[in-house]
Amino acid sequence: MPFTPFALEEWQSRYEQTVTHDLADSGCHPVGLGELLGDDPEAIQRLLAIALHYPPVGGSDTLRGLIAAWHSAAPDNVLVTVGAAEANAITVASLVSPGDHVVVMEPGYRQVRGCALNAGADVDAFPLDPDHHWRPDLDALERMVRPDTKLIAITNPNNPVGTILTETEMDSITAAADRVGAWILADEVYRGTERLTDRITPSFWGRYDKTVCVGSLSKAFGLPGLRLGWLVAPPTLMDSAWRRHEYATISTSKLSMHLAETALAPATRDRLLTRNRTLIRDGYTRLQQWIDASDGLLSIVPPDATALGFVQYHLNHASLDVANALRARGNVLVSAGAHFGVENHLRITHGLKPDHLDAALDSIHRVLTELTRGT
Ligand SMILES: Cc1ncc(COP(=O)(O)O)c(C=O)c1O
Structure with a gap:
């Protein structure tokens, strides 16, 4: 292959x-780094006092709680990863087997597409339509989804065109997945980067039981160098993603977890x-x-x-x-x-x-x- x-x-x-x-x-x-810490001497002292041991491999309790709040999920649903890149990769590895059918959104960040192809999947793309302000072509999605569709992957807000799905569009995508029992992988790294409103884009979490949401500090928070991301998943998927996380990376770094706790504390x-x-x-x-x-x-x-x-x-x-x-x-x-x-x-x-x-x-x-x- x-x-x-x-x-x-x-x-x-x-x-x-x-x-x-x-x-x-x-x-x-x-x-x-100074800007993140707000040039606060006590925060700097806390950073310098960190013992550089292995951190909790799935993320500290505090951090998992803060990420859970970002998606209105529970801390047990959160696995902290090395960027959204790892979260996407281990989600595909957990869900997709050779011969499975996967549907992705295009134009798009082609990581899930590539991982699915490399896992031996048959991949179709449903378009965001340039003639309709890059709105999703939901009829095309409906035609594409079939009984062996394992996964529908979307990015919301979208990279590269910046479309934010409406609640109705989100419901249609969920209904298409539900019709055949497919999983939804919602890459939500751009939540928080809204240009025309201060309302954070709604998460796919909580709309449908077979959903994985992926997030990261790289985009809305401006901290890509921390290499800190996450996935939010139901227990059935969490076990299998966690196993792959241990093989691939064990964990992200202790320093990144500490700084992520700072970044996601409400005021920061x-x-x-x-x-x-x-x-x-x-x-x-x-x-x-x-x-x-x-x-x-x-x-x-x-x-x-x-x-x-x-x-x-x-x-x-x-x-x-x-x-x-x-x-x-x-x-x-x-x-x-x-x-x-x-x-x-x-x-x-x-x-x-x-x-x-x-x-x-x-x-x-x-x-x-x-x-x-x-x-
Ligand atoms: C849609 C999307 N998902 C995931 C990633 C990877 O992000 P991270 O830096 O958190 O690994 C990117 C990076 O560009 C992206 O655009």
């Missing part, structure tokens, strides 16, 4: 250290969400102005959430060629539409410091103009 590589992550790993402007990362400008949590939403809202305004000034070369369906713009370019070039030209000639790394299963788009991260973002957008504009002129 051929191995399906994770093209997006390979692209980022290969090139992110080689450019001046990295607009391919999918979160906001990261939070510094709200401070971090506000900080990152401000970056997202300001960054998107700058991105939109830049697109408006492009004389029809660029367009976008405004995203509901995330620090990402999925920008369409009206040029007859493959997205990987354009992304390579931006990298080589413009010193800017963006992700190509092809990395998400859609051509003629670039995913541009905008939740960054204004100077950094503006300089990078200028550089992208210069290279795109050269490509338009054929130079």
